[in-house]
Amino acid sequence: MKTLFIQMAADGKLILNNIFFRITIGFLVLIILTVHFILPKGAANASVKIVQFGMGLVGLPEADSIVELEEFVRADENVIGVYEQNGELAVLVNNLSEKQARAALGQISPREDGVPIRFSHTSQITQPAPFHMRMVPMMISVEAVMTGILLAGVLTLNEKERMITRAYRVSPAGALSYVASKTVLFSLVGAAYSFLIAVFTVGFDIHIGPFLLLSFIVSALFTLMGMAVTVFLKSLTSWLLWMAFVIGTNTVVLFAYIFPSVPMDYMKLLPAYPMIFAYEWTMFGLGGYAGNGLEILALWAVALFAVCLMCVKFRLLRPHRGE
Numbered sequence: 001m002k003t004l005f006i007q008m009a010a011d012g013k014l015i016l017n018n019i020f021f022r023i024t025i026g027f028l029v030l031i032i033l034t035v036h037f038i039l040p041k042g043a044a045n046a047s048v049k050i051v052q053f054g055m056g057l058v059g060l061p062e063a064d065s066i067v068e069l070e071e072f073v074r075a076d077e078n079v080i081g082v083y084e085q086n087g088e089l090a091v092l093v094n095n096l097s098e099k100q101a102r103a104a105l106g107q108i109s110p111r112e113d114g115v116p117i118r119f120s121h122t123s124q125i126t127q128p129a130p131f132h133m134r135m136v137p138m139m140i141s142v143e144a145v146m147t148g149i150l151l152a153g154v155l156t157l158n159e160k161e162r163m164i165t166r167a168y169r170v171s172p173a174g175a176l177s178y179v180a181s182k183t184v185l186f187s188l189v190g191a192a193y194s195f196l197i198a199v200f201t202v203g204f205d206i207h208i209g210p211f212l213l214l215s216f217i218v219s220a221l222f223t224l225m226g227m228a229v230t231v232f233l234k235s236l237t238s239w240l241l242w243m244a245f246v247i248g249t250n251t252v253v254l255f256a257y258i259f260p261s262v263p264m265d266y267m268k269l270l271p272a273y274p275m276i277f278a279y280e281w282t283m284f285g286l287g288g289y290a291g292n293g294l295e296i297l298a299l300w301a302v303a304l305f306a307v308c309l310m311c312v313k314f315r316l317l318r319p320h321r322g323e
Contacts, residue, residue, distance in 0.1 A: 003173050007181035011155060015185075020154045024147050028197060031139050035043060039132035043275040049076070049106035052247045053083040057108060081105055129202075129284050135200045137279035138254050141195050144215065145272060147190050148222025149243060152182060153230040156316075157239050168317055175313035179305065183220050190219025198283060205289025214290060216279050217297050219273055222250075224304035229318040271300045 016023050052060045053069045063069035069081040073092045078100055081092035093101045159165050167180060194215040198206050229246060233239045251266040257276045267273050278293030 003177050004181050004184070007173065007177055007184045011185050012156065014023070015151060015155055015189075018154055019152075020150050023210055024143070024151070024193070028193060031143070031197055032200045035132050035136060035139070041132050042055075042128050046251055047078070048101070049079045050104060051079055051081050051107065053081065055082060055084065056070050057082075058061070060228070068069070071173055073136055082108065084320045090243055104312070108262050117246060133284075134280075136198065137276055137283055138257055140197050140279055141218075141254060141276045142251055142298040143197065144190055144218045144232055144275070145222050145247055147193060148186060148219050149226035149229075149247055152226035153239060153243055154167040155182065156230040157233065157236065160234070160316075164318055169319065175317055179227065179309050179312050179318070181220060183305065183308075186223040187216045191215035192218075206283045207285070209277075210290060210294070211282040211286040211307075214282055214294060215293065216273075217301050221297060221301040221304055223262050224301065224308040228304065231311045242314060271297060273321040 042263075050067060051063055051072045053063045055065055063071075063072055063081070066083060069083060070092060073079050073081045073094045077094045079094065083090055083092075089105075091105065093100060131282075132316060153213075159168075191212050192244050195208075198211060225246065226243070229238060229242055233242060250270055250272040253270050253272045254276055256267055256273060257280070274293040274296045278290035278297065281290040281293070282288050
């Protein structure tokens with residue numbers, strides 16, 4: 001344990017003097033200012049359209065089945081689907097708030113307040129936050145990906161260029177201490193970073209415990225990902241190319257959050273997919289528990305820890321020609 005803390009202190013000193021860490025602090029301030037002063041506090045939506053199934057409403061488009069009705073709703077975020085269920089009106093909604101849906105229902109139902117609404121999009125938040133607040137989970141997710149991957153990658157590459165890894169090869173600490181110290185350090189930094197963004201934008205109304213746990217797991221996951229890739233790279237140029245690819249691959253899934261009606265099923269295989277919705281739930285959900293998102297991300301982190309440990313042990317801490 002003492003070795004772990006010594007290693008974390010040494011890594012902390014190195015990263016504090018690195019330009020990338022200062023850039024991330026600048027991004028933190030920029031995100032907070034953007035949410036408060038640049039992003040609109042409400043989002044203008046196109047007029048809401050209603051599609052029916054088995055209702056017999058004149059003048060409204062009709063689906064041939066409930067399955068087709070769901071497809072209509074998922075294909076267009078400004079469409080709501082209506083049908084009868086047990087003699088009552090039921091409503092399918094994709095990316096509209098409950099308030100917007102009930103306003104549209106006023107066209108066909110004089111008592112829209114009593115109509116049950118079932119939300120069909122991936123998010124489980126039935127009353128979305130205002131637009132500028134709803135963008136915060138996305139921004140935190142982007143920063144979690146970038147901070148974890150970049151800081152771990154920069155530090156590992158810096159140690160290789162300064163020949164510090166040669167000292168690790170004869171150190172009794174070994175690969176486990178090397179990986180664990182960096183993972184714990186950057187996970188704490190990432191959790192604190194995410195928490196500051198959340199507090200200075202959304203406030204203390206978030207579910208703090210689940211949020212911090214999620215941020216720690218996510219930061220660990222992307223730290224391990226960045227480290228595992230960097231141990232095979234020798235130059236800054238190749239590192240920048242690979243980091244751009246890894247970061248871009250993980251952040252492109254955020255379109256599934258912004259545009260939930262766009263079919264991107266293959267993106268669900270990436271860890272960034274459950275991450276964005278888990279952040280949304282811990283910030284705006286009723287109980288704060290992020291469903292199975294936390295478990296999936298924890299499994300990703302455990303798997304990447306094993307992979308990273310092997311990469312460090314058999315690649316970074318073993319002598320190779322020219323290293």
